[in-house]
Amino acid sequence: MEHNVPALGDLSPDEFRRYGHQIVEWVAEYLEHPEQYPVLSPSRPGEVTAQLPIAPPERPESLETILADFENVILPGLTHWNQPGFLAYFSSSASVPGILGEWLSAGLNVNAMLWRTSPAATELENVTLDWLRQMLGLPAGFHGVITDGASMSSPLALAVARERLGLDIRNQGMAGRSELPRLRLYISAETHSSVEKGAIVVGIGRQGVRAVPVDQEFRMDVTALARAIEEDLAAGWRPFAVVATVGTTATTSIDPVPEIAAICQKHDLWLHVDGAYGGMAAVAPEMRHILAGVEQADSLVVNPHKWLFLPVDCSAFYVRDPHLLRRTFSLVPDYLQTSEEVTNYMDWGVQLGRRFRALKLWWVIRAFGHEGLAARLREHLRLGQLLANWVDADPDFERLAPTPLSTVCFRACPGDVAARLTQAGPEEAAGLEAYLDRLNEALIEAANATGEIYLSGTRLHGRYTIRLAINNVRTNEATVARAWELLREAAGRLHA
Amino acid sequence: MEHNVPALGDLSPDEFRRYGHQIVEWVAEYLEHPEQYPVLSPSRPGEVTAQLPIAPPERPESLETILADFENVILPGLTHWNQPGFLAYFSSSASVPGILGEWLSAGLNVNAMLWRTSPAATELENVTLDWLRQMLGLPAGFHGVITDGASMSSPLALAVARERLGLDIRNQGMAGRSELPRLRLYISAETHSSVEKGAIVVGIGRQGVRAVPVDQEFRMDVTALARAIEEDLAAGWRPFAVVATVGTTATTSIDPVPEIAAICQKHDLWLHVDGAYGGMAAVAPEMRHILAGVEQADSLVVNPHKWLFLPVDCSAFYVRDPHLLRRTFSLVPDYLQTSEEVTNYMDWGVQLGRRFRALKLWWVIRAFGHEGLAARLREHLRLGQLLANWVDADPDFERLAPTPLSTVCFRACPGDVAARLTQAGPEEAAGLEAYLDRLNEALIEAANATGEIYLSGTRLHGRYTIRLAINNVRTNEATVARAWELLREAAGRLHA
Numbered sequence: 001m002e003h004n005v006p007a008l009g010d011l012s013p014d015e016f017r018r019y020g021h022q023i024v025e026w027v028a029e030y031l032e033h034p035e036q037y038p039v040l041s042p043s044r045p046g047e048v049t050a051q052l053p054i055a056p057p058e059r060p061e062s063l064e065t066i067l068a069d070f071e072n073v074i075l076p077g078l079t080h081w082n083q084p085g086f087l088a089y090f091s092s093s094a095s096v097p098g099i100l101g102e103w104l105s106a107g108l109n110v111n112a113m114l115w116r117t118s119p120a121a122t123e124l125e126n127v128t129l130d131w132l133r134q135m136l137g138l139p140a141g142f143h144g145v146i147t148d149g150a151s152m153s154s155p156l157a158l159a160v161a162r163e164r165l166g167l168d169i170r171n172q173g174m175a176g177r178s179e180l181p182r183l184r185l186y187i188s189a190e191t192h193s194s195v196e197k198g199a200i201v202v203g204i205g206r207q208g209v210r211a212v213p214v215d216q217e218f219r220m221d222v223t224a225l226a227r228a229i230e231e232d233l234a235a236g237w238r239p240f241a242v243v244a245t246v247g248t249t250a251t252t253s254i255d256p257v258p259e260i261a262a263i264c265q266k267h268d269l270w271l272h273v274d275g276a277y278g279g280m281a282a283v284a285p286e287m288r289h290i291l292a293g294v295e296q297a298d299s300l301v302v303n304p305h306k307w308l309f310l311p312v313d314c315s316a317f318y319v320r321d322p323h324l325l326r327r328t329f330s331l332v333p334d335y336l337q338t339s340e341e342v343t344n345y346m347d348w349g350v351q352l353g354r355r356f357r358a359l360k361l362w363w364v365i366r367a368f369g370h371e372g373l374a375a376r377l378r379e380h381l382r383l384g385q386l387l388a389n390w391v392d393a394d395p396d397f398e399r400l401a402p403t404p405l406s407t408v409c410f411r412a413c414p415g416d417v418a419a420r421l422t423q424a425g426p427e428e429a430a431g432l433e434a435y436l437d438r439l440n441e442a443l444i445e446a447a448n449a450t451g452e453i454y455l456s457g458t459r460l461h462g463r464y465t466i467r468l469a470i471n472n473v474r475t476n477e478a479t480v481a482r483a484w485e486l487l488r489e490a491a492g493r494l495h496a
Numbered sequence: 497m498e499h500n501v502p503a504l505g506d507l508s509p510d511e512f513r514r515y516g517h518q519i520v521e522w523v524a525e526y527l528e529h530p531e532q533y534p535v536l537s538p539s540r541p542g543e544v545t546a547q548l549p550i551a552p553p554e555r556p557e558s559l560e561t562i563l564a565d566f567e568n569v570i571l572p573g574l575t576h577w578n579q580p581g582f583l584a585y586f587s588s589s590a591s592v593p594g595i596l597g598e599w600l601s602a603g604l605n606v607n608a609m610l611w612r613t614s615p616a617a618t619e620l621e622n623v624t625l626d627w628l629r630q631m632l633g634l635p636a637g638f639h640g641v642i643t644d645g646a647s648m649s650s651p652l653a654l655a656v657a658r659e660r661l662g663l664d665i666r667n668q669g670m671a672g673r674s675e676l677p678r679l680r681l682y683i684s685a686e687t688h689s690s691v692e693k694g695a696i697v698v699g700i701g702r703q704g705v706r707a708v709p710v711d712q713e714f715r716m717d718v719t720a721l722a723r724a725i726e727e728d729l730a731a732g733w734r735p736f737a738v739v740a741t742v743g744t745t746a747t748t749s750i751d752p753v754p755e756i757a758a759i760c761q762k763h764d765l766w767l768h769v770d771g772a773y774g775g776m777a778a779v780a781p782e783m784r785h786i787l788a789g790v791e792q793a794d795s796l797v798v799n800p801h802k803w804l805f806l807p808v809d810c811s812a813f814y815v816r817d818p819h820l821l822r823r824t825f826s827l828v829p830d831y832l833q834t835s836e837e838v839t840n841y842m843d844w845g846v847q848l849g850r851r852f853r854a855l856k857l858w859w860v861i862r863a864f865g866h867e868g869l870a871a872r873l874r875e876h877l878r879l880g881q882l883l884a885n886w887v888d889a890d891p892d893f894e895r896l897a898p899t900p901l902s903t904v905c906f907r908a909c910p911g912d913v914a915a916r917l918t919q920a921g922p923e924e925a926a927g928l929e930a931y932l933d934r935l936n937e938a939l940i941e942a943a944n945a946t947g948e949i950y951l952s953g954t955r956l957h958g959r960y961t962i963r964l965a966i967n968n969v970r971t972n973e974a975t976v977a978r979a980w981e982l983l984r985e986a987a988g989r990l991h992a
Contacts, residue, residue: 008875010805010969011592011863013528019596020520024513027603032509041615045838048619056627060865063593066858070600074855077616082605089613092849094605096507097559100515102602104566107523109578109590109807117585119537120573123544131552148644149849159697173701174670176678176734183671193829194848200825201655201846203699205669238672250830305849309506311605312851329696333689334746334955342541350697352690353588353645353801355808359570362562367507369556379504459830473506 011063019063026067027099034083034474038451041079048077079454084474087483088456090249090277090407093472094311097367101360102311110356115342118356122343125358128365129316135370136279136302137288139295142318145325145348146357150276153301153317154243155198156329156349158185160299160319161241161270162202163328170328174203181238185209186228188220188255190248192274217402218253218460220244226263233267241270244297246290247278250458250467251401251409254278257293264296271297276315277471278405280307281381284374290404307380308373309473310364314357322348380406380470383480387468390484396491400460407469409460411440412491437464439494446490453483507559515559522563523595530579530970534947537575544573575950580970583979584952586745586773586903589968590807593863597856598807606852611838614852618839621854624861625812631866632775632798633784635791638814641821641844642853646772649797649813650739651694652825652845654681656795656815657737657766658698659824666824670699677734681705682724684716684751686744688770713898714749714956716740722759729763737766740793742786743774746954746963747897747905750774753789760792767793772811773967774901776803777877780870786900803876804869805969806860810853818844876902876966879976883964886980892987896956903965905956907936908987933960935991942986949979 006012030036051073080086082094094102112121129144147153162169167180174180183204187195189211199209210232212225229239242264244255257273264271273279273294279302281287294300300318304310319325330347338344346352368376384406391397391410398418401409413421413436421432441464444455458467468483502508526532547569576582578590590598608617625640643649658665663676670676679700683691685707695705706728708721725735738760740751753769760767769775769790775798777783790796796814800806815821826843834840842848864872880902887893887906894914897905909917909932917928937960940951954961964979 008872009972010527010589013524013592016527016592016595017520017524019592020524020599021517023596023599023603024516024520027600028509028513028516030603031506031512040612043615045611045615046619048616049623052620052623054626056631056861057865058867060868061862063596063859063863066593066862070855074616074620077614077619078604078606079612079614080604081607081613082603092605092607093506094602096509096512096515097562099512099602099605100519100559103516103519103599104523106590106595106598106602106807107519107526107578108574108576109588109595110574111577111588111808115541116536116575117577118573118575119539119541120544120570123542123573124548124570127545127548130550135552149847151846151848155697155846162699169671169699169701170696171702173679173695173704174699175673175676175704176732177671178674180671182673183669193827194846197825197827197846199669200666200827201651201698203658203665203670205665206667208669208671236672311602312607312849329693331689331693331696350647350651350690350693351645352647353808355644359566363559365552366557366562367559369553371554372556376504476505 015063019067022067031082034080034085037075037080039080039083039085039454040448040451041077043077048073084472084476084479085453085483086472087468087470087475088454090306090469091472092305092312093309093474095309095364095473097363098310098360101363105356105359108356112354112356113346113352114338114344116338121356121358122345124362125345126343128358128361131365132304132316132361133318135373136282136291137285138291141320142300143320143322144316144318145345147315147317147349147351148313149315150192150274150301150303151194151197152350153315154195154272154274155201156317157270157272157299158198158202158204158241160325160328161272164270164324165238165240181236183208184232184237184239186212186225186239186242188212188245189214190218190250190253191243191245192249192276195243195274214253218248218251220255220260222256222259222263225260229263229267239267239269241272243272243274246273246275247281247405250460252278252405252407253401254290254404257297261293261296273297273300276301276303277306281377281405283308283370284377284381287381304361304364307377307471308364310360314361376473380475383470383477384408386477387480387484394488400463400465406471407467409465409467411436411463411465412443412487412495414491414495433463440464440466442494443487443490446494447483447486450486453486455483511559515563518563527578530576530581533571533576535576535579535581535950536944536947537573539573544569580968580972580975581949581979582968583964583966583971584950586802586965587968588801588808589805589970591805591860591969593859594806594856597859601852601855604852608850608852609842609848610834610840612834617852617854618841620858621841622839624854624857627861628800628812628857629814631869632778632787633781634787637816638796639818640812640814641841643811643813643845643847644809645811646688646770646797646799647690647693648846649811650691650768650770651697652813653766653768653795654694654698654700654737656821656824657768660766660820661734661736677732679704680728680733680735682708682721682735682738684708684741685710686714686746686749687739687741688745688772691739691770710749714744714747716751716756718752718755718759721756725759725763735763735765737768739768739770742769742771743777743901746956748774748901748903749897750786750900753793757789757792769793769796772797772799773802777873777901779804779866780873780877783877800857800860803873803967804860806856810857872969876971879966879971879973880904882973883976883980890984896959896961902967903963905961905963907932907959907961908939908983908991910987910991929959936960936962938990939983939986942990943979943982946982949982951979
């Protein structure tokens with residue numbers, strides 16, 4: 001169907017009004033009745049594509065048609081991150097104030113590349129990131145910039161750490177310089193993959209990344225770190241940075257940052273702390289201990305789009321030395337020269353075009369208040385412990401990792417299998433473990449197939465593990481109880 | 497003022513409805529009456545900050561208060577990219593369908609990292625980018641991925657080009673490998689600064705970037721490029737990539753891509769084409785000649801958020817060999833393993849978390865249709881030529897660069913000054929040029945101070961240049977005529 005699209009210019013504000021109001025109602029209904037849709041899309045590969053034209057439309061189509069196709073073609077192919085039952089990965093949930101703030105940003109379409117190109121966007125970014133710093137209990141002296149995700153924030157940290165070596169890499173690069181040492185970055189076996197990817201990008205290479213072993217609770221082994229550095233120094237490597245994690249992705253383990261910081265200080269290494277998910281828990285004052293040692297870090301990332309109820313994307317990257325950050329990245333061509341003595345965030349990283357993301361951060365912090373945000377995080381932490389207790393009390397399930405935050409790693413291990421495991425020789429044990437892997441994969445599939453929840457899995461010490469992450473603003477005790485019920489039912493059915 | 501925020505969970509859908517509808521009306525009014533606000537914010541550094549609390553609120557605040565503060569505190573500090581009078585840099589204008597598509601994305605808050613985490617988001621990205629490829633007249637065999645901007649797309653191209661060398665840089669890195677040659681990237685003196693920044697990031701370094709001179713029309717000098725490569729080869733450098741630009745930032749000059757492609761083929765170099773702004777003109781079929789040679793490029797970037805009326809951010813990055821792209825970036829930890837044979841866009845670049853940007857691209861292409869988009873671009877191109885003609889016909893102004901697209905570079909050069917310049921010795925000429933620089937800077941300031949338009953400047957051959965870019969969906973002939981009128985008035989006043 002065609003509509004009266006003007007020959008030139010934009011569609012009319014009246015058309016905007018009409019469909020804008022429809023979208024308000026649609027999204028309100030979507031948020032109010034999430035149970036209408038299965039959380040994990042049942043779509044099969046190619047199913048959406050098959051319903052879309054191969055070629056773009058030549059003539060304009062009405063917004064009514066587009067909205068209808070959105071509901072009929074696109075929606076069935078979506079996995080619903082905003083639903084309370086989304087318990088996979090780390091969820092990202094867009095709260096009401098987060099969505100409204102984002103909507104204003106889209107309407108304004110401001111680009112915060114230079115202070116001048118929207119002073120309030122730059123200043124609000126500065127102020128709200130300082131608010132967040134205060135809520136986390138971090139000392140003054142951390143300066144923030146918003147990026148689109150930790151996958152960007154972490155490579156920025158690596159690039160600055162590399163620059164800090166004084167090897168003139170910004171100018172001379174790294175290839176073909178025989179005088180350069182090989183550079184070594186230390187992570188743990190549980191560090192997020194984006195750090196290794198960042199190391200590929202900045203030319204450190206995978207071999208330049210040394211994964212230090214973790215202890216039984218998946219925390220970086222500090223003795224092993226110290227030994228690794230000594231070994232590398234003796235072998236001619238130049239250690240330059242350590243990434244510690246507060247809330248690792250698989251198990252949310254918390255690396256011993258104070259001890260790691262001491263080692264970094266001894267060897268003059270850059271310390272970057274990845275608190276993308278877990279660091280945010282410190283917004284609840286009684287949880288501030290998880291950021292112990294971070295005051296000595298050189299950089300930190302926490303993601304408001306993970307556990308502060310902002311729609312993607314919004315990652316807060318903090319450094320203690322913004323001068324060094326700018327020295328690494330600043331390149332200002334003639335057409336971007338301005339005369340003001342101000343913060344131009346384009347100098348703080350790779351990206352020139354920068355959406356006005358501070359606006360939604362401001363909406364969320366104000367709408368909930370520090371206390372309101374802390375209460376929500378506290379409730380998620382409580383629910384994590386509650387589920388951990390249910391698992392521990394059930395003879396047919398077991399936890400496979402500690403639960404320091406709100407993500408629980410566990411598996412079904414039916415009592416009879418558990419009993420046989422305690423007495424099995426290596427070969428039988430391997431067979432039983434393989435059975436448990438299949439059982440738990442099937443459990444996740446069965447739970448996801450209900451459409452009520454979405455869980456993801458991982459492997460811990462080689463064992464297939466169910467991973468249930470509670471950080472969605474709409475997830476409550478009923479959601480967690482229902483997930484637990486579904487898993488227990490399925491386990492009873494699948495383990496004959 | 498406090499409001500009834502629930503102790504836990506999200507604000508209610510009813511609150512969303514209430515303020516959502518208010519925001520629809522606000523944005524509609526904003527789009528309908530842009531003249532209410534000066535385009536360039538008159539805010540002074542620190543002025544917004546001074547009106548914001550130093551500490552975050554402890555208690556929840558009402559959305560009504562936040563909305564009021566948005567209008568009273570934030571709005572006066574914004575520069576209005578969405579207004580027709582925004583003629584600085586390259587504008588980014590959010591059309592009605594672009595905003596509505598973005599609003600749905602924010603409400604859904606889908607993360608398109610894996611196919612599984614929202615099949616329709618991945619498939620729609622694939623399909624709409626192929627639509628865009630067809631609209632640009634490019635052959636099949638270019639595979640697209642959406643990034644947040646050319647500042648990200650270009651470093652991706654450099655990282656893949658580096659990987660293609662077969663030097664095992666992904667694994668071994670670059671530092672301390674005496675067998676590695678120094679790597680050289682070729683750009684022109686007019687290439688966007690993000691490419692050089694990308695070279696810093698990937699460890700090529702500024703010295704690894706050779707800026708080839710441009711001809712009088714600011715296009716890369718192909719003979720100089722060929723000579724530079726030969727020189728570098730003789731001196732032991734390893735040339736690995738060339739970045740050609742279709743629509744440079746300062747003057748929108750168009751590099752001779754076919755000739756550059758031939759040189760790349762001869763030396764087996766990666767050819768990346770930066771068409772972030774200018775490449776989009778090929779959506780108008782009669783302009784497809786500007787992409788001549790691009791069919792031989794290895795990668796291309798065009799930005800729908802620049803000249804296809806999408807709100808920031810949306811950059812389309814195309815490669816011919818997605819396998820190589822994935823080989824460069826793919827790292828899949830256990831918790832992200834899935835079994836489907838599908839496209840997982842997290843493997844196509846640095847970023848793991850990925851907003852559902854294809855939705856707004858789909859809305860815009862469908863709402864305007866290929867013909868409607870072409871008509872709008874054609875009108876912008878016509879307006880660019882119209883202004884160029886006005887400048888050429890005015891004895892008190894002169895153009896300082898050709899106008900191949902819709903951005904005009906010119907300056908006031910009053911007739912009497914022009915006459916003196918033709919007869920001046922070097923010293924007097926320098927004085928006159930300095931006067932013209934001051935005059936044109938003052939002109940831009942005067943025009944911007946009216947609040948009706950926002951212009952930016954640059955330097956061309958050392959001369960301060962007014963740069964008027966026409967690529968906003970709401971800019972029409974009246975806007976351009978008014979800008980021209982304001983500049984002529986101001987020139988008459990300032991040149992006594």
